[in-house]
Amino acid sequence: MMAHYGESDGGGSCNDDFGNALVRRWRNERTHYCSQNEHNRVAAGSHIDCYLVHQTRHHGNGDNLCVLYNVSVDMGIFGDDHVVRPVVEKYVKTRHNAQPYIPFRKGFIETSCRFDEDRWQDRNMPGWNVDWTTKAVESKPSTDTARGCSQWVEHPVLVVQRDTFANFFHDSEDFVNAFLALAILEWRLQDVQIFLTDLYPEGPFW
Numbered sequence: 001m002m003a004h005y006g007e008s009d010g011g012g013s014c015n016d017d018f019g020n021a022l023v024r025r026w027r028n029e030r031t032h033y034c035s036q037n038e039h040n041r042v043a044a045g046s047h048i049d050c051y052l053v054h055q056t057r058h059h060g061n062g063d064n065l066c067v068l069y070n071v072s073v074d075m076g077i078f079g080d081d082h083v084v085r086p087v088v089e090k091y092v093k094t095r096h097n098a099q100p101y102i103p104f105r106k107g108f109i110e111t112s113c114r115f116d117e118d119r120w121q122d123r124n125m126p127g128w129n130v131d132w133t134t135k136a137v138e139s140k141p142s143t144d145t146a147r148g149c150s151q152w153v154e155h156p157v158l159v160v161q162r163d164t165f166a167n168f169f170h171d172s173e174d175f176v177n178a179f180l181a182l183a184i185l186e187w188r189l190q191d192v193q194i195f196l197t198d199l200y201p202e203g204p205f206w
Contacts, residue, residue, distance in 0.1 A: 002183050013056040026053045026065070026184045033066070033120050034113040034139070046070040046112040048137070051184060052124055061126045065181055066133055072110045072149050077102060078197075088199055100199035101128070101161065104136040111139050128161055156187050158194045165203030175205055 008019030015021045034048035047069050054062040077083055083102060091100040109132070125133050160178050163170040182189060196206070 017055045017058070022053075022055070023180065023183045026051055026180075027186075029053050031119065032116065033124075034111060034115050034137075036113050048111065048113060048133075050119070050124070061123060063127075064125055064129050065184060066125075066129065067185065068109065068111065068137070070111075071137070074108050077104070077108065084199065091199065096164075096166075099163075101131060102197075102199065104131060106136065107138040108136040109138070111137055112141060113139060115139060131161065132159060153193075156185075156192045158182070158187070158192050160194060160196050162196060162198045162200055162203075165198075165200035168204075171203060171205055 002020055002023055005020075007021065008015040010018075016025065029051045030049050031052070032047065033050045034046075036045055036047060048066060048071075049069075050064050050066040052062050052064040087100050087102055090098045120134060122130050122134050158178060158181060160174060162174045165171065178194065181187075182192065
């Protein structure tokens with residue numbers, strides 16, 4: 001998708017941090033964070049791969065892209081008024097200062113794989129990644145993982161939790177990151193469903 005445009009102009013670390021070289025470097029960081037056997041080799045079934053990369057002079061502990069395979073997700077929480085209403089009310093009362101993110105409980109996402117305890121830690125999940133990983137994912141026996149599922153999804157789903165809805169810089173940033181994720185994972189846009197999982201108003205990119 002990006003490779004057709006060649007490398008980025010500019011000296012120093014420009015291409016490694018912004019161009020095709022970044023995409024290739026990020027793709028090569030694939031690591032098994034949750035596997036199904038002691039040797040950390042992924043067997044068929046539920047597993048989690050993450051891609052943690054560090055960019056020059058970039059704030060924080062890097063950026064991590066995680067892919068969860070064959071997991072169950074309780075999407076019904078977005079239709080639960082008892083959960084959603086307090087989040088939206090706080091967001092309105094604080095005049096947009098409290099970001100409207102649902103506090104997912106442990107077990108919101110269920111997997112049957114075995115965590116690599118050295119990697120599966122908050123410090124390896126910069127930003128809001130912890131909301132969808134270490135704080136939300138629970139490992140259960142494979143017989144329990146699919147229990148209660150009402151719908152099966154075979155195609156890739158890209159989760160985007162927006163930073164805001166009204167600041168044009170951050171709006172653009174969220175979707176540049178979505179574009180980067182597609183390039184890193186080599187997913188075709190026509191095959192992917194995108195979930196916006198915040199409770200912000202729709203905004204210009206809806």
